[in-house]
Amino acid sequence: MKRQCNIFLLLVLLIVIAFRAFGAAIVMPPSADVDPAGDGLHLTRQWSGVLTNGGPQVTGPQKDLKVMTEQPERSGKAKKLMLYNGYTPSAYSIGMATSLDGVTWTKAKNNPIISPSTGWKSTHVKDQWLIKVKDLYMLYYAAMGSQWNIGLATSLDGITWTDYSGNPIITGAGYNFPTVIHDPDEPDATQRYKMWYAYLGGASGTAIYYAYSSDGYTWTAYSGNPVLRTGSAGQWDALYIVTGPVYKSGSAWNLYYAGANSGINWGMGLATFTNPKSTYAKSGNNPLVTRRASATGTLTADILAGSKTVTVADTSVFQVNEPVVIYDADSSWMTNRIFSMDSSTQITLRDAVTADFTTAQNAIIRSIYYDSVYPRSMSAENGVYTMYGTCFKPLADKALSFPELSCIFTSSALDSGWSIDINKGVLLPLSSSGFDTQSAENPCVMATTDE
Numbered sequence: 001m002k003r004q005c006n007i008f009l010l011l012v013l014l015i016v017i018a019f020r021a022f023g024a025a026i027v028m029p030p031s032a033d034v035d036p037a038g039d040g041l042h043l044t045r046q047w048s049g050v051l052t053n054g055g056p057q058v059t060g061p062q063k064d065l066k067v068m069t070e071q072p073e074r075s076g077k078a079k080k081l082m083l084y085n086g087y088t089p090s091a092y093s094i095g096m097a098t099s100l101d102g103v104t105w106t107k108a109k110n111n112p113i114i115s116p117s118t119g120w121k122s123t124h125v126k127d128q129w130l131i132k133v134k135d136l137y138m139l140y141y142a143a144m145g146s147q148w149n150i151g152l153a154t155s156l157d158g159i160t161w162t163d164y165s166g167n168p169i170i171t172g173a174g175y176n177f178p179t180v181i182h183d184p185d186e187p188d189a190t191q192r193y194k195m196w197y198a199y200l201g202g203a204s205g206t207a208i209y210y211a212y213s214s215d216g217y218t219w220t221a222y223s224g225n226p227v228l229r230t231g232s233a234g235q236w237d238a239l240y241i242v243t244g245p246v247y248k249s250g251s252a253w254n255l256y257y258a259g260a261n262s263g264i265n266w267g268m269g270l271a272t273f274t275n276p277k278s279t280y281a282k283s284g285n286n287p288l289v290t291r292r293a294s295a296t297g298t299l300t301a302d303i304l305a306g307s308k309t310v311t312v313a314d315t316s317v318f319q320v321n322e323p324v325v326i327y328d329a330d331s332s333w334m335t336n337r338i339f340s341m342d343s344s345t346q347i348t349l350r351d352a353v354t355a356d357f358t359t360a361q362n363a364i365i366r367s368i369y370y371d372s373v374y375p376r377s378m379s380a381e382n383g384v385y386t387m388y389g390t391c392f393k394p395l396a397d398k399a400l401s402f403p404e405l406s407c408i409f410t411s412s413a414l415d416s417g418w419s420i421d422i423n424k425g426v427l428l429p430l431s432s433s434g435f436d437t438q439s440a441e442n443p444c445v446m447a448t449t450d451e
Contacts, residue, residue: 086436142176174200244375258374295367
């Protein structure tokens, strides 16, 4: 018996020695994602192995983003948080969604996170921009009472938001679409926070303005405003320009913006500068992204409720996976997606239609990208630039402003090669009820570490 005990102890000792020698190289696979708060915001990934730094940095709408460092996954991708506009027939509000890959998004259960109330924000709240400075979320947004102004709300957890008591922080004859960067490396402490925003019009027309701040709360408008004006008569951006993201590459600054020469047919442009107070030069490649004006077709046969088959004269103007809207004068509209193109005249939709769309009522099928696109926020990862933007007004010629949806453009270069990513489609579906039944647009996306 004593000999057997000695053999057993020897085996245990050998196992301990082996574990100490090789155990550090063992990495266990991750456990499932968990959502302890049940709100879609505090999604965490629990690892039973070793966490190390070294993943590539993910950049977003602010300069000082955190990086997810879960080395065993080896994707380098951070969790992403999106703020977006929702619209019902009466008002715009702001909602939140989260994603692990930037393609599949889950709307927060507590949406909307900010809604119209009283006074300066009694009608609409929209055009949100989010940064995180240390542990504080700072949400800049436009709101309308009697006119558009810009305000700020803050949060420590991304769930409960508190309006700044000094709101609105940018006031005047109509300002919206704030884009804000926290720049801690700025040598001038009074300009550590930088904001670009849109001026809606007046005697000088629409334009983009610049303001700066030491703390993100109290702002000073640049005396040389506006920093960017509309184009001359006949140019693509002759009537409107609206702020998009600002991206710094080395010493060069890049301001992306939306422009149009009428109330429809918006596209994306770029202006570059060396200092926010210097001259802004529009790219010779503008517009960088434009609408898919040919992607429309009149139905040549009725499509009845429950069917997925659409017949048109020519399917070649569309693409597989393309998000579309179907319309007729009776049934109004519904969104869908092309599953396949079965012939030169027949399309199969992903989802069955829920109403009849008839040739007698001039039914059409049309790309979501048919009329207007514009940029809102931007990231760079693995050599690819991703623009999160809005596609809207596909039925403007039918006197309809909706739907307004979130989409993606991509490029490997900052000033050329941009294209709509049709395969990724619409990021957020419209809800059947609630605050975002007609609009889920203006996506402001930032990367964040799991809480």
